[in-house]
Amino acid sequence: QPVLTQSSSASASLGSSVKLTCTLSRRHINYIIAWHQQQPGKAPRYLMKLEDSGDYNKGSGVPDRFSGSSSGAARYLTISNLQSEDEADYYCETWDSNTRVFGGGTKLTVL
């Protein structure tokens, strides 16, 4: 089954941009992933689906500041003009007909 690898933490300043990475296992580099945001004490929230082509489809109400891109096995989530409410855990997810897999999550701190 696929494996997703994420850095455990990231930080960036208020108003700046940050790029979070989710890396697929080598055999699964063409898989689509989803990005989810989990603010402290809340349920996760779906942000977008991201294809290997770099095309992405955001969920309803997700700000334009959030975008996705891809390169090989890597899937990226870029957050521009960071706001304090962007401080959260970010998880990637992938799937096939038999399974769902989540990455270990990245804790984003907004300085």
Added chain:
Amino acid sequence: QITLKESGPTLVKPTQTLTLTCTFSGFSLTTSGVVVGWIRQPPGKALEWLALIYWDDDKRYSPSLKSRLTITKDISKPQVVLTMTNMDPVDTATYYCAHSNRGGTEYWGQGTLVTVSS
């Protein structure tokens, strides 16, 4: 508007069986491509997928927990039920149900915290 809400006991004893119910609205689990799944999150830890059920009643389980899990659906209510046998303190977690349509999770429930303790 799609919503999902989990319900069940907040406290179970070791070795007991946990039964959780996901009550949803805004979609039908008879529609082709629709999936409802369960995911859990131990305190301070990452998300872990548990099980899912397809619109056609096909089911999938986490390999590491397969022997302990059963997922079923009741279209008439409409609800999805997850049972987990032989509960242990390491199963203490927030349990989420979630909706998918031909892909990854798109809608999450609010979650329900289950504590396993004697």
